[in-house]
Amino acid sequence: MKKFENIKIYKDKREHLYVQLYKEIKNLIIEGKLNKDEKLPPIRKLAQLLDINNVTVVKSYHILEEEGLVYKKIGSGTYISSDFITYISRNEQEKERVSSLSLIEQGQIQVKGNMINFASATPMAELFPVDDFKQVLNEVLDRDKGRAFDYQQSQGYLPLRKTLVEYIKGYNIITDIDNLQIISGAQQGIDIIAKALLNYGDTVIVESPSYTGAIASFKSRGAKIIDVNLLEDGIDLKNLEKKIQIFKPKFIYLMPNFQNPTGISYSINKKEEVIKLCKKYKVYIVEDDYLSDLNFYSRDNTTLKSLDLNNELVIYVKSFSKIFMPGLRLGFLVAPSIFYDNLIFAKHLSDISTSGLLQRALELYFSRGTWKEHIKYMEEKYKSGFDTMVGSVKKYMPPEVKYIYPKGGVNFWFKLPKEISLKHFYEQAINKNVAFAPGNLFFIHNHDDNHFRLSIASVNNDEIDKGISILSNIINNLINNKVEKEKIKNIYKPIL
Ligand SMILES: Cc1ncc(COP(=O)(O)O)c(C=O)c1O
Incomplete structure (x- = not known):
């Protein structure tokens, strides 16, 4: 007592x-x-x-x-609970390692200069359109002078919002300007959604595995996180329905195109079923579209938002970080009208407004058509990396490692054979100067120990081929060592 x-x-x-x-x-x-x-x-x-x-x-x-x-x-x-204590002490031991991995994942710490970096899903700085952007910045400064540095409306610079409303018509998302909010990156979008919608103790359903930054935002609001397995064609619908019935979530958070970390895309049928299910149970969907632009081998990158015809169910969050320049901190969200006030309020509390100068520059960049050219350029670069990755995986990866080829995007998700320790594999890869993201980071209890994610965003084609060859060798050696040890164990097996 x-x-x-x-x-x-x-x-x-x-x-x-x-x-x-x-x-x-x-x-x-x-x-x-x-x-x-x-x-x-x-x-x-x-x-x-x-x-x-x-x-x-x-x-x-x-x-x-x-x-x-x-x-x-x-x-x-x-x-x-003893489970919880075990969980804490395991976390304590791994705290340093895991926190530094999370930082790599967010592109926030430098992977050593000579490393092959499959861990970061952030594009290489060499691909950034610096000269073109410098030009629009200068033009905005000449045109708008001091006004470019004024506080901007919390909802965003009106001409940019108008431009984006037109732009997303090309993706079959039809919305009113009032429903579109500029955000300082998708992470902020997810965070203000959490602030605007969640009360302490509310439930959020996420895919398993999922994006750690979103889970952290929901947890910071005191939300209970429930996960639902992903299948090859998207979320497990039966399980989703069961969990919706039991937990009555405030919303579900999904990445239906080139999901992070798995690269999985939902089939069109599944996308439609998810919409039906959420309508039936009156559950909102937060759709994180961080990458649907990089669609190489499928015609279908339909967003859930485009299927939400009355704009009443889906809050759509769009990041530009993977296809443009992450440091700009620019993105947007489209939300049903009932959230309009709460979202603006949460955005205002968060940073008052996204930089007016950068919004004005982006607007000019879009209206000039330079954006479209840049996206084409990025698609070509990434597609070449994507094809190299597929070729190298086919060439080197031992058959014991399981994977599904994504049809686009930058992430590839692998499953090690059960007998291989992810920790050993990770340590040996780091020793050989290859970094990647261990799978446990993407699960809500960090329990997974045999998946890993490789991203092609920060590596060139030569590095991809060399990196996959190194990783495959390490796995082959770990498998062979295991087999040798098993043989020895069998020879000396005592007769009991
Ligand atoms: C799935 C997903 N959503 C959102 C974000 C955050 O993007 P932004 O840079 O636009 O904040 C990331 C960043 O890695 C991500 O992977």
Whole structure:
């Protein structure tokens, strides 16, 4: 009971008392002050100690249980979950490694200069259209002078919004200017959606695996994250329907074209079924379109937004980072009208507005038609890398490694044979100067240990071929070592 004496509950705070108590106990667990299988105080005693209602304690224990932090023994009480403790200590051990990997994933730390970098999904700086953009920037400065540096409307620079409304007609997305919001990159878009739509304890369904940046945003709002498996043609619909019925999510977060990390694209049939299902259960969809532009071997890169004919179901988030310049921090979202006010409010709180200078420059870049030329150029570059990747994987990758060829995009997703340790593979690859993204980063509990993602965005064709050859050699050696060890084990197998 002593450990609970310092818990502070403030009755004059707006936050519910049970949420305060839940957070206090969670902190005690995270700080290691409660041990695995330790019993929590009986409800009545803790309520008396803190001068609160029994129901408040019951509710907070309930949230802890839902999060897997504690478990109940009927007739005995509530105990600290051993699984959770194992999870924390494993995380502690791997904290440094995983956090540096997450940073690579976001393109935020430098992979050593001589490394072949399959980890980053960010395009190479050599491909950026610097001269063309310099020209439009100069023209904007001459034309708009100081106004280019004024605060911009939170919803975005009107001429740019008009231009984008026209542009996405080409992708069969028909929308009103009022429904289009400029954002400082898709990550901000996802974050303001989380702020505008989610309350503490709401559920969000995501694909498994999924994009870590989105999961982190939803978690930061106190949302419960539930995942649903991906199949070769998109999300597992049966499982999705079951989980929608059980968890009644606020929205589901999907990447239907060249999903990150798997590269999987939903079939058109599945896209239509997802829309039907969400309509039936009145669940919103957040569609993250970070890459549908790079469509090499399929005619279908239909977005869910284009199937949302009444603009009532899908919040569409568009990133330009993979096809343009990520450091510009520009993107846009298209949302149903009922979210209009909340989204503008959340955007205003986040950064007031996206840079007016850059919005004006992008508008000019679009209206000149330079954008279209650039996208064509990027498509050619990426397609060449994509084809090289497919060729090298066919040439070198051992048959024990499983994969599905995507039809476009920049990500390839592989499954190691069960007997190979992802950790060993990763360490050996780093020693041989090849970096990639281990699969566990993309799962909500980081539990996966035999997938990995290779991205072709930051590597040239020679590096792709050399890198795949190195990785394949490492895997072959790991497989052969395993086979040798098994043989030895069999020879010396004691007779029991
Ligand atoms: C699937 C996905 N969505 C969103 C983002 C964030 O994009 P932006 O740079 O536009 O914020 C990324 C970045 O890697 C991503 O992979």
